[in-house]
Amino acid sequence: MPLKLGHLGLIGLSLSAATLLGLQVRAEPTRVTFPRNIDDLVHYTTVTRGDVVEHMLTSREAIQAAQNGQPMPDGTQIILADYRNDKIYRYFVMEKGPGWGDDYDARRRTGDWQFQWYWPDGSINTQENTMRCQSCHQSRAEQNYMFTYRDLMNFNLSEVKP
Ligand code: HEC
Numbered sequence: 689m690p691l692k693l694g695h696l697g698l699i700g701l702s703l704s705a706a707t708l709l710g711l712q713v714r715a716e717p718t719r720v721t722f723p724r725n726i727d728d729l730v731h732y733t734t735v736t737r738g739d740v741v742e743h744m745l746t747s748r749e750a751i752q753a754a755q756n757g758q759p760m761p762d763g764t765q766i767i768l769a770d771y772r773n774d775k776i777y778r779y780f781v782m783e784k785g786p787g788w789g790d791d792y793d794a795r796r797r798t799g800d801w802q803f804q805w806y807w808p809d810g811s812i813n814t815q816e817n818t819m820r821c822q823s824c825h826q827s828r829a830e831q832n833y834m835f836t837y838r839d840l841m842n843f844n845l846s847e848v849k850p
Contacts, residue, residue: 717812718791718804720782720803722779724765726767731743731745732839733839733843741772744839746767749764754841760832762800764784767780767781768781779806781804781805782801782802784801799832801825802818
């Protein structure tokens, strides 16, 4: 989807400048940060869709908490690492923080989880509105807003090194 601002010639403006001007932009920074310590995370399942291979990762602590019936800790990131031809193409990230749900009205809220789409260089996809991520993931409220929750619950942590 093209930026709506295109015809105003504002494309070169930074997001924050556009926000200061009170303009409606599609791209939006959220509180989510680029995947950290990705090599320390547990790869708990893989979803393959044609040429797209999605590795789902999160922390051992988050998996343990869920399997013990506890909420995942604040600071948890759940990452969908999307590979095409064995090369990383993009990262979809959900991250949880204290009171983060308050940033949104109830219709949009996904608990305290926020979403973001990152390119591998750490920039966000400026064409995306993360409201779309939330509205689809809202349907999974009973499963921690996740689609692969069952895989996470069934993952055997003893398969990976502590
Ligand atoms: C139309 C529905 C839909 C939208 C929109 C959507 N997702 Fe998802 N998401 C899914 C499905 C379904 C899966 C399970 C993997 C699969 O089937 O490819 C998933 C998986 C994930 C996962 C792995 C954890 C889990 O829920 O299983 C993350 C992280 C994620 N999505 C983030 C995002 C982000 C970030 C966005 C927006 C940029 C987004 N999603 C938009 C449907 C959606």
